[in-house]
Amino acid sequence: MSKIKIEDVNLYYGEFQALKNINMNIKENEITAFIGPSGCGKSTLLKSLNRMNDLIEGVKINGRMLLDDVDIYKDIDASVLRKRVGMVFQKPNPFPMSIYENVAYGPKTHGIKQRSKLDDIVEQSLRAAAMWDEVKDRLKKSALGLSGGQQQRLCIARAFSVNPEVILLDEPTSALDPISTMKIEDLLVDIKKNYTIVIVTHNMQQATRISDKTGFFLHGEVVEFDDTEKLFSMPENKKTEDYITGRFG
Numbered sequence: 001m002s003k004i005k006i007e008d009v010n011l012y013y014g015e016f017q018a019l020k021n022i023n024m025n026i027k028e029n030e031i032t033a034f035i036g037p038s039g040c041g042k043s044t045l046l047k048s049l050n051r052m053n054d055l056i057e058g059v060k061i062n063g064r065m066l067l068d069d070v071d072i073y074k075d076i077d078a079s080v081l082r083k084r085v086g087m088v089f090q091k092p093n094p095f096p097m098s099i100y101e102n103v104a105y106g107p108k109t110h111g112i113k114q115r116s117k118l119d120d121i122v123e124q125s126l127r128a129a130a131m132w133d134e135v136k137d138r139l140k141k142s143a144l145g146l147s148g149g150q151q152q153r154l155c156i157a158r159a160f161s162v163n164p165e166v167i168l169l170d171e172p173t174s175a176l177d178p179i180s181t182m183k184i185e186d187l188l189v190d191i192k193k194n195y196t197i198v199i200v201t202h203n204m205q206q207a208t209r210i211s212d213k214t215g216f217f218l219h220g221e222v223v224e225f226d227d228t229e230k231l232f233s234m235p236e237n238k239k240t241e242d243y244i245t246g247r248f249g
Contacts, residue, residue: 003028003166003196004049009063011044011053018044020220022063026213031188031197033207033228036217036243042200045217046168049198050085051078067166083110086159090171092151094143094158099126099135102143102154106162121161129157130187149180156187167191169199173206185210204244208232216240 004026011019019041026032034042044053051072053059065072072081083106095102103122112118122139126132131153135146143154152172159167169188173181188197189210201207207214208228215225216239224231224240235241242248 001028002026003068004198005064005066005069006045007064007066009045009048009061009065011041011048012058012060013056014058018220019048022222024215024222024225026196026198028196029192029194030212031192031199031210033211033214034198034200034217035202035204035207035214036223037248038202040217041220042215042217043170044220046170046198046200047087049166049168050082050087052087054078083162084164085166085168086162086164088152088155088159088167088169088172090174092148092155092175094146094151094154096142096144098140099143099146099154100139103157103161106158110162125157125160126154128160128191129153130183130190131157147180149176149183152176152180152184153187156184164195166196166198169197171200171202174202181206204232216243218243 002025006022006024009019009022010017022045034046036042047053048061048065053061061073067076067084070076095105100122103125104118107118107121112121123132126135131150134150143151146154173184176184185206188199199211211228213225214228214231216223216231218239224235224237231240232244235244
């Protein structure tokens with residue numbers, strides 16, 4: 001079942017067209033990867049899915065993006081949308097506060113004040129991010145004292161804390177070492193049964209390891225979108241083949 005439908009979407013930054021006629025169905029409980037060279041539109045599309053581009057001046061978007069068949073630009077309030085569609089960025093960005101407060105921050109802003117409820121949410125979110133056992137004895141310590149890999153998993157836990165349906169990840173492992181990367185990849189594969197996941201990655205091996213579907217972007221267009229295994233083993237488009245075999249990019 002499609003969780004997100006993208007229909008004839010064009011996006012402009014002022015005069016520059018960053019996305020050209022994008023059509024895509026993103027299925028529920030799958031990992032969808034966006035690959036392609038820098039500046040090809042993959043992060044722009046990702047950020048459009050929870051309206052992060054609203055914050056940039058001069059952005060114009062047409063076409064439709066639907067979440068559960070509801071238009072996210074016309075019929076869903078941006079703050080409600082961002083609760084349903086969480087975002088994890090390339091560089092870990094924990095708040096300069098305790099590990100506990102980082103995870104409790106979202107639920108608090110959505111009106112949950114009861115300590116026992118917050119305790120439960122913090123524990124469940126950290127367990128879901130596979131880091132409860134690592135941090136349960138230092139929840140009051142600053143999140144900035146965690147390693148880079150732990151900080152990124154904390155940011156994922158923070159995304160979980162408001163109980164989203166979709167998680168968007170913009171190159172979440174590009175700043176991390178191989179062991180931290182593997183932990184996050186294992187985590188994403190494990191949690192897709194509960195979430196719909198969209199990940200932008202420069203790492204094609206990562207796309208082949210964890211994603212169900214892959215979209216290859218070039219110059220603001222989706223050149224090819226297919227089952228990951230098929231796209232990497234038998235691409236239909238010569239440009240896709242050239243990119244994945246390293247002829248450019």
